[in-house]
Amino acid sequence: MNANELWSRYREFLSTIPAVGLSLDISRMTFDAGFLAKMEPAIQKAYADMDALEKGAIANPDEKRMVGHYWLRNADLSPTKEIADAIRKGVADIHAFTKAVHGGTIKPPTKPKFTTVLSVGIGGSALGPQFAHDALGRPGKDAMQVAFVDNTDPDGIARVLKTLDGKLGETLTIVTSKSGGTPETRNGMLVVAEAYKKAGLDFARHAVAITMPGSKMDQHASKEGFLKTFEMFDWVGGRTSELSAVGLLPAALQGLDIDGLLSGAADTDAATRSKETRKNPAALLALMWHYATGGKGQKDMVVLPYKDRLLLFSRYLQQLVMESLGKRDDLNGKRVDQGISVYGNKGSTDQHAYVQQLRDGVNNFFATFIRVLEDGGSPLQVDPGATSGDYLHGFLLGTRAALYDNDRQSMTITIPQVNARTVGALIALFERAVGFYATLININAYHQPGVEAGKKAAAAVLDLQGKVLAALSATPQTAELLAKTAGVSDQIETAFLTLEHLAANGRAKSDGAADPGKRAFAKA
Amino acid sequence: MNANELWSRYREFLSTIPAVGLSLDISRMTFDAGFLAKMEPAIQKAYADMDALEKGAIANPDEKRMVGHYWLRNADLSPTKEIADAIRKGVADIHAFTKAVHGGTIKPPTKPKFTTVLSVGIGGSALGPQFAHDALGRPGKDAMQVAFVDNTDPDGIARVLKTLDGKLGETLTIVTSKSGGTPETRNGMLVVAEAYKKAGLDFARHAVAITMPGSKMDQHASKEGFLKTFEMFDWVGGRTSELSAVGLLPAALQGLDIDGLLSGAADTDAATRSKETRKNPAALLALMWHYATGGKGQKDMVVLPYKDRLLLFSRYLQQLVMESLGKRDDLNGKRVDQGISVYGNKGSTDQHAYVQQLRDGVNNFFATFIRVLEDGGSPLQVDPGATSGDYLHGFLLGTRAALYDNDRQSMTITIPQVNARTVGALIALFERAVGFYATLININAYHQPGVEAGKKAAAAVLDLQGKVLAALSATPQTAELLAKTAGVSDQIETAFLTLEHLAANGRAKSDGAADPGKRAFAKA
Numbered sequence A, B: 001m002n003a004n005e006l007w008s009r010y011r012e013f014l015s016t017i018p019a020v021g022l023s024l025d026i027s028r029m030t031f032d033a034g035f036l037a038k039m040e041p042a043i044q045k046a047y048a049d050m051d052a053l054e055k056g057a058i059a060n061p062d063e064k065r066m067v068g069h070y071w072l073r074n075a076d077l078s079p080t081k082e083i084a085d086a087i088r089k090g091v092a093d094i095h096a097f098t099k100a101v102h103g104g105t106i107k108p109p110t111k112p113k114f115t116t117v118l119s120v121g122i123g124g125s126a127l128g129p130q131f132a133h134d135a136l137g138r139p140g141k142d143a144m145q146v147a148f149v150d151n152t153d154p155d156g157i158a159r160v161l162k163t164l165d166g167k168l169g170e171t172l173t174i175v176t177s178k179s180g181g182t183p184e185t186r187n188g189m190l191v192v193a194e195a196y197k198k199a200g201l202d203f204a205r206h207a208v209a210i211t212m213p214g215s216k217m218d219q220h221a222s223k224e225g226f227l228k229t230f231e232m233f234d235w236v237g238g239r240t241s242e243l244s245a246v247g248l249l250p251a252a253l254q255g256l257d258i259d260g261l262l263s264g265a266a267d268t269d270a271a272t273r274s275k276e277t278r279k280n281p282a283a284l285l286a287l288m289w290h291y292a293t294g295g296k297g298q299k300d301m302v303v304l305p306y307k308d309r310l311l312l313f314s315r316y317l318q319q320l321v322m323e324s325l326g327k328r329d330d331l332n333g334k335r336v337d338q339g340i341s342v343y344g345n346k347g348s349t350d351q352h353a354y355v356q357q358l359r360d361g362v363n364n365f366f367a368t369f370i371r372v373l374e375d376g377g378s379p380l381q382v383d384p385g386a387t388s389g390d391y392l393h394g395f396l397l398g399t400r401a402a403l404y405d406n407d408r409q410s411m412t413i414t415i416p417q418v419n420a421r422t423v424g425a426l427i428a429l430f431e432r433a434v435g436f437y438a439t440l441i442n443i444n445a446y447h448q449p450g451v452e453a454g455k456k457a458a459a460a461v462l463d464l465q466g467k468v469l470a471a472l473s474a475t476p477q478t479a480e481l482l483a484k485t486a487g488v489s490d491q492i493e494t495a496f497l498t499l500e501h502l503a504a505n506g507r508a509k510s511d512g513a514a515d516p517g518k519r520a521f522a523k524a
Helices: A003-013 A033-054 A081-103 A127-136 A154-163 A183-198 A216-224 A245-254 A258-271 A281-293 A313-325 A351-360 A388-405 A420-440 A450-471 A479-485 A489-504 B003-013 B033-054 B081-103 B127-136 B154-163 B183-198 B216-224 B245-254 B258-271 B281-293 B313-325 B351-360 B388-405 B420-440 B451-471 B479-485 B489-504
Strands: A015-017 A022-025 A116-120 A145-149 A171-176 A207-211 A228-231 A300-305 A365-372 A381-383 A410-415 A508-510 A520-523 B015-017 B022-025 B116-120 B145-149 B171-176 B207-211 B228-231 B300-305 B365-372 B381-383 B410-415 B508-510 B520-523
Touching: A003 B489, A015 A258, A015 A281, A022 A281, A022 A420, A033 A281, A033 A420, A081 A228, A081 A245, A081 A258, A116 A183, A116 A245, A127 A145, A127 A245, A127 A313, A127 A420, A145 A154, A145 A183, A145 A245, A154 A183, A154 B388, A171 A183, A171 A245, A183 B381, A183 B388, A207 A216, A207 A245, A216 A228, A228 A245, A245 A258, A258 A420, A281 A365, A281 A410, A281 A420, A300 A313, A313 A420, A313 B351, A351 A388, A351 B313, A351 B451, A365 A388, A381 B183, A388 A410, A388 B154, A388 B183, A388 B451, A388 B489, A410 A420, A450 A479, A450 A489, A450 B351, A450 B388, A479 A489, A489 A508, A489 A520, A489 B003, A489 B388, B015 B258, B015 B281, B022 B281, B022 B420, B033 B281, B033 B420, B081 B228, B081 B245, B081 B258, B116 B183, B116 B245, B127 B145, B127 B245, B127 B313, B127 B420, B145 B154, B145 B245, B154 B183, B171 B183, B171 B245, B207 B216, B207 B245, B216 B228, B228 B245, B245 B258, B258 B420, B281 B365, B281 B410, B281 B420, B300 B313, B313 B420, B351 B388, B365 B388, B388 B410, B410 B420, B451 B479, B451 B489, B479 B489, B489 B508, B489 B520
Parallel strands: A116 A145, A116 A171, A171 A207, A207 A228, A300 A365, A365 A410, B116 B145, B116 B171, B171 B207, B207 B228, B300 B365, B365 B410
Antiparallel strands: A015 A022, A022 A410, A508 A520, B015 B022, B022 B410, B508 B520
């Protein structure tokens, strides 16, 4: 198509959400007129499924759970008064707690005020909070600084704690774990608590929890006397929890506009309930994913926001999209090996990393550009009549054109600026697109059965470690012998790798033999 | 294979570089005995090509350039004395300059010392420096703080400058641009220079350049009186420039061990010159890429370092791998659409984002685990006998097992700790693997012809913007009319998108009509 045919196509297929100023342009996806018509019955089924989900159906059949993240931003839609009340109370609690912390009514024992937040959580308890923190933060102006521990890497935790040197006494730690059983989060909490203790501080008086009532974490927080526990809901999954207490509490403490996040999402929810497909950006997004990937994940989703603040959006989407859609079985139990891979950082930076491959190389992706109209920053003219923001915008349009000219497909989402409402809108848009797409490919988007296997295997490794540690003696022995003594002769390799790791940390001695089969280990 | 068959396979194929303690385990790649034999002639050709490249052949035929990044860490191998001398002088200059900056001999006009570095660069001038900075930094102990401007986003630049509030007077800015013609870097420099000016400071007295002699940047630095210009070499490409001044200068100023970076890379280079394939981890890596992707990029490379410090490694590899291998034509001019897509962040964090899809979903990837033996941080036992580092290690082994059990392939690279030598080793390992793989698939790994198209298209957009801005008048007009006036009637859509962007930044007025075809714009 020539440029003016594309202009017609742009106008024909542009879908907008005027309330938040968001638009989706699918003109550079090469679907033909018949595609939308062909898919209309399937997308109508997706609307119906979504209606049922929003009304409180058991939309996650494996876990026999309702899926209620849309209620979080419009409690009136909740299926019961109890749920609506719990949502409203949750937001009111966050506002009240934040006001008390900012005002110094809730304060640490040894300092006049909490000035800093340390958020401990992983997966859905980190990716959304980190995205909002970075997208909406105003260095030097935020009400509180926020740092994140999102792993069980002791060195990584130490690095974060180092940035809080001398400030732990005024640091409020949030521990977020829905079930309370996530080892990384529990470990992070224990290592952080140790740091408070070493600083002569009472961790519990600096700690709040976000968890489900009755969970291990809830019990722990209660027993230890945490300042407060905020409720997570059974019917909100980790990857769709950004607009629950999980995302709202750290955001509110930072000073971000959580009502804006919620209203932007609510307005997007309202617009994407339209059953007129051409006017529903979430439906068009899902349909384009289907078109691009053949409904089978055949192409990767490359997410390229041309705005530094949106750098973490693709990491957030990796979880939302891949954990939701990456499923072995469909709803009928048929093996389908579904999913869509997601990656990307930001434009124009990524142009200098891999646009070479996107344009010229393996055609295994479709791009999603995110275009932000307001530049912000310096209006300095770097050339006559052109600012650095004009360059950024020009690179987006130029790259899109260069891809299109070489038969690479893309979509463009435009927002007026990066603010709480548009961040809420982006989250809501992709949440609903994921839900629609799940219907199109007939899978459960709301469980994660594959995650358990790795956890179980890790638990087995730790169990084996205990046995091998106990088998160590003053006499150097090979992994094979130690595995035999430990009663795990069928796991020599895991024994060896575990011993190698222990030796590197001073918890076993190794003779360093080059051949793993001959290396001998003794008690440290 | 059962666990002990895997143990045999592990021992059989483990390749190591004892000098840096690095090993590569390919036991979880499912190649059979015949694969390596079948590929042996091809990999021998790769060794021969690499020999020629290292001896100074024109290994980048399109650009008629030598490819000399391996000489940077062993100047004795340089093809000429002039090159060897230039390399040695370059490193000596960096040491001397760093010593003078740290000692206050080279100092800013209004403060006793430079305490902070601001690095302005993009692509190869940012990704390597950022990776080393994050991997090796010691918050609170580094000799200087380092911040990065890596884009032409004015808001992003403002955010970075905000973190330097009140510190610009003691901030040394490095502007890195090989050709001196990269607009993002030039724009970043201009906006940063404006900030110095607003603070009443003389930018040139705070600035150094890294560029090729005679480039636009070199001329600019010379004309403005920058403190110093460090040389980039014609025969070092951006994506392999981390061990040139590009990476070494900011690292040295930060206080990192640049000699360690160089020696770790040199030792890895030496080991990976082996023509005995089983003992050459770079060759095995390239061969496994070929095996996993069918030599056609059919699978994505998922990079999962289980260590927070290595978070940015996959972003670094995105450029190194994708810009090198993502090529339309092979060396015979045949269209091949090659490449390998790369993504990943860190384990165990990413387990909670997308291991669900990796294990259960679309089988379109192979994983590369990076295992770091030394835990660092707190040795606190979070369970009896188990530290948070044991959990991290257990999650790696567990996830690897869970993937293998579900027919997902992986490799594991082990290093003893994250230090300058192992970071140098990782860089050198992948650089050489990319070079070998390029021979296997018969492409030029050292040019980037596809990048130009986007740049040209962006320049056209900026040109059009100038025309459209000039066409604006007090009378509101549609994009179509303005495009006509501006003489770009064949580019109405670009005119509209540009006007929409200008209006959002107060540089045009818009009546906000919902239909892009009817929206009218006037002079601001």
